[in-house]
Amino acid sequence: xxxxxxxxxxxxxxxxxxxxxxxxxxxxxxxxxxxxxxxxxxxxxxxxxxxxxxxxxxxxxxxxxxxxxxxxxxxxxxxxxxxxxxxxxxxxxxxxxxxxxxxxxxxxxxxxxxxxxxxxxxxxxxxxxxxxxxxxxxxxxxxxxxxxxxxxxxxxxxxxxxxxxxxxxxxxxxxxxxxxxxxxxxxxxxxxxxxxxxxxxxxxxxxxxxxxxxxxxxxxxxxxxxxxxxxxxxxxxxxxxxxxxxxxxxxxxxxxxxxxxxxxxxxxxxxxxxxxxxxxxxxxxxxxxxxxxxxxxxxxxxxxxxxxx
Amino acid sequence: xxxxxxxxxxxxxxxxxxxxxxxxxxxxxxxxxxxxxxxxxxxxxxxxxxxxxxxxxxxxxxxxxxxxxxxxxxxxxxxxxxxxxxxxxxxxxxxxxxxxxxxxxxxxxxxxxxxxxxxxxxxxxxxxxxxxxxxxxxxxxxxxxxxxxxxxxxxxxxxxxxxxxxxxxxxxxxxxxxxxxxxxxxxxxxxxxxxxxxxxxxxxxxxxxxxxxxxxxxxxxxxxxxxxxxxxxxxxxxxxxxxxxxxxxxxxxxxxxxxxxxxxxxxxxxxxxxxxxxxxxxxxxxxxxxxxxxxxxxxxxxxxxxxxxxxxxxxxxxxxxxxxxxxxxxxxxxxxxx
Numbered sequence: 304x305x306x307x308x309x310x311x312x313x314x315x316x317x318x319x320x321x322x323x324x325x326x327x328x329x330x331x332x333x334x335x336x337x338x339x340x341x342x343x344x345x346x347x348x349x350x351x352x353x354x355x356x357x358x359x360x361x362x363x364x365x366x367x368x369x370x371x372x373x374x375x376x377x378x379x380x381x382x383x384x385x386x387x388x389x390x391x392x393x394x395x396x397x398x399x400x401x402x403x404x405x406x407x408x409x410x411x412x413x414x415x416x417x418x419x420x421x422x423x424x425x426x427x428x429x430x431x432x433x434x435x436x437x438x439x440x441x442x443x444x445x446x447x448x449x450x451x452x453x454x455x456x457x458x459x460x461x462x463x464x465x466x467x468x469x470x471x472x473x474x475x476x477x478x479x480x481x482x483x484x485x486x487x488x489x490x491x492x493x494x495x496x497x498x499x500x501x502x503x504x505x506x507x508x509x510x511x512x513x514x515x516x517x518x519x520x521x522x523x524x525x526x527x528x529x530x531x532x533x534x535x536x537x538x539x540x541x542x543x544x545x546x547x548x549x550x551x552x553x554x555x556x557x558x559x560x561x562x563x564x565x566x567x568x569x570x571x572x573x574x575x576x577x578x579x580x581x582x583x584x585x586x587x588x589x590x591x592x593x594x595x596x597x598x599x600x601x602x603x604x605x606x607x608x609x610x611x612x
Numbered sequence: 613x614x615x616x617x618x619x620x621x622x623x624x625x626x627x628x629x630x631x632x633x634x635x636x637x638x639x640x641x642x643x644x645x646x647x648x649x650x651x652x653x654x655x656x657x658x659x660x661x662x663x664x665x666x667x668x669x670x671x672x673x674x675x676x677x678x679x680x681x682x683x684x685x686x687x688x689x690x691x692x693x694x695x696x697x698x699x700x701x702x703x704x705x706x707x708x709x710x711x712x713x714x715x716x717x718x719x720x721x722x723x724x725x726x727x728x729x730x731x732x733x734x735x736x737x738x739x740x741x742x743x744x745x746x747x748x749x750x751x752x753x754x755x756x757x758x759x760x761x762x763x764x765x766x767x768x769x770x771x772x773x774x775x776x777x778x779x780x781x782x783x784x785x786x787x788x789x790x791x792x793x794x795x796x797x798x799x800x801x802x803x804x805x806x807x808x809x810x811x812x813x814x815x816x817x818x819x820x821x822x823x824x825x826x827x828x829x830x831x832x833x834x835x836x837x838x839x840x841x842x843x844x845x846x847x848x849x850x851x852x853x854x855x856x857x858x859x860x861x862x863x864x865x866x867x868x869x870x871x872x873x874x875x876x877x878x879x880x881x882x883x884x885x886x887x888x889x890x891x892x893x894x895x896x897x898x899x900x901x902x903x904x905x906x907x908x909x910x911x912x913x914x915x916x917x918x919x920x921x922x923x924x925x926x927x928x929x930x931x932x933x934x935x936x937x938x939x940x941x942x943x944x945x946x947x948x949x950x
Contacts (some may be wrong), residue, residue: 507682508725509720509722509725509726510725510726510727510728510729512680512720512726513720513726513727513728514728515680515712516678516680516712516713516717516718517712517713517717517739517740517791518709518710518711518712518713518714518744518795519739519740519743519744520709520743523739523743528728528731531728531730531731532728532729532730535730605730606729606730607729607730607775607777608729608730608775608777
């Protein structure tokens with residue numbers, strides 16, 4: 304196990320370098336004048352351009368630019384954006400919001416998705432099962448911005464149960480429930496369906512029959528024997544999804560005005576702020592890779608038949 | 613206790629009595645009559661072998677006894693399962709659960725799939741002791757090691773922490789047996805316990821079952837399709853065909869002089885040392901479809917001794933000799949060696 308983790312961590316190095324270079328290259332080679340609009344209506348004055356060119360090593364070849372950037376990044380220095388604000392502090396402000404939103408979304412999709420999946424998987428054909436299948440199909444077919452705006456209008460403006468936009472930063476947990484539901488709705492539908500299939504498949508498994516034949520109480524037969532096996536694919540999915548959720552939700556954060564990572568990236572792209580985009584996305588790459596590694600390790604814990612080494 | 617008194621006694625209240633059991637499977641293709649009046653009984657310390665082809669109903673009978681029959685599609689349409697005289701089919705779900713494991717335990721054909729892959733062997737044994745007996749974690753672990761020792765698993769102390777997939781086939785079946793013994797059941801149902809194993813391992817498992825059964829004076833129902841397995845361990849044999857028991861007898865007499873043409877055909881199809889190189893005998897035709905069981909004697913389309921009466925009349929239970937039952941019109945002829 305130790306050697307496996309080490310090998311996986313070493314594999315992260317080339318993946319990290321490759322992805323960050325790709326991002327760097329894409330962002331800094333965007334066509335158009337990168338100083339257009341940076342200084343209001345008039346063109347930027349030459350001293351500003353010279354300063355920025357110096358700061359971002361714009362006269363160097365791209366590879367050298369990237370290497371200089373990477374060197375600073377590895378010391379934890381994300382650099383500054385074109386308004387000379389430290390990107391590190393922007394991330395520090397934005398990340399708690401994204402993290403909270405991701406956790407709320409994960410909680411909602413895990414609790415509701417699992418519950419619906421278990422119920423419909425255990426009952427088999429019938430009302431609960433049909434309800435689960437139809438409602439999840441509905442959620443899967445709807446784009447997030449539709450769910451988002453629909454809930455915002457319904458709950459925020461019509462019924463006035465929620466504040467239509469998140470007002471503070473860091474965002475209060477209560478205000479994140481509706482956005483969390485929007486963000487998690489698609490995965491919630493997948494979790495429900497995955498759980499349902501998994502439970503239905505394992506329900507007639509021999510070891511479940513054994514547990515019944517042992518005279519174990521029904522609660523234990525389902526809650527321990529059946530669930531523990533059925534949870535393996537679901538937990539794996541949830542783990543991967545957490546990695547994706549922490550990447551920030553550009554659409555959801557946009558609709559509910561949450562000052563999170565997605566918001567930051569969106570702003571950076573609009574403002575052609577290469578340093579912000581590269582910095583944030585590099586961080587997301589690391590988060591995503593680590594989340595995936597954790598999932599793989601968790602998989603071995605959940606299923607003892609899987610061995611790494 | 614003599615064989616006769618076992619078959620005939622009503623009053624004594626045997627350990628387990630299956631009485632006129634009828635089970636149907638309601639499927640899309642029609643109603644399959646899986647059990648058509650199965651009766652047998654088992655006394656403490658006795659081994660009853662239930663013999664038959666796939667689909668003859670031997671496993672369904674066992675599942676009905678245990679209460680683990682899948683319903684639907686299965687429907688119990690008649691009969692009783694009496695454990696110490698108490699009809700389990702009429703008992704509450706709670707009472708049935710009490711009996712499972714502590715009164716009647718069961719082991720299955722494929723121990724790999726019957727054991728839960730994500731829990732250690734120890735956990736699965738200890739679970740019985742902790743949940744059913746309220747034992748502490750430490751006592752349960754100690755007892756689990758003892759049980760694994762009893763079924764002769766080497767290094768039980770270390771093995772108890774391993775998962776089923778880390779055991780060999782024979783060891784898994786031993787672990788399964790240890791688990792079934794955790795609550796000291798009075799009756800063990802072994803559903804083809806050796807079918808998935810090597811021949812040498814088969815013999816070891818049968819020896820182990822035999823020994824445990826004698827030690828604990830436990831009743832044993834051994835379900836198998838293998839006549840060879842049965843010969844050494846069974847006190848009595850019940851032969852099933854198309855959801856009926858076609859012959860019931862003590863093991864010795866059955867081998868010496870079968871009382872039903874089906875039993876005869878099964879015995880004839882065994883490989884024999886003195887007929888080396890010869891083709892094995894087989895039973896012609898296929899087992900009947902349970903949705904459409906032939907009229908009269910269900911075996912008549914495949915029977916070498918078929919006569920007109922077999923095609924029309926269901927044979928009643930004959931008692932061709934003391935302690936023997938046969939559902940053949942000509943049972944007496946067969947036994948007297950015609």
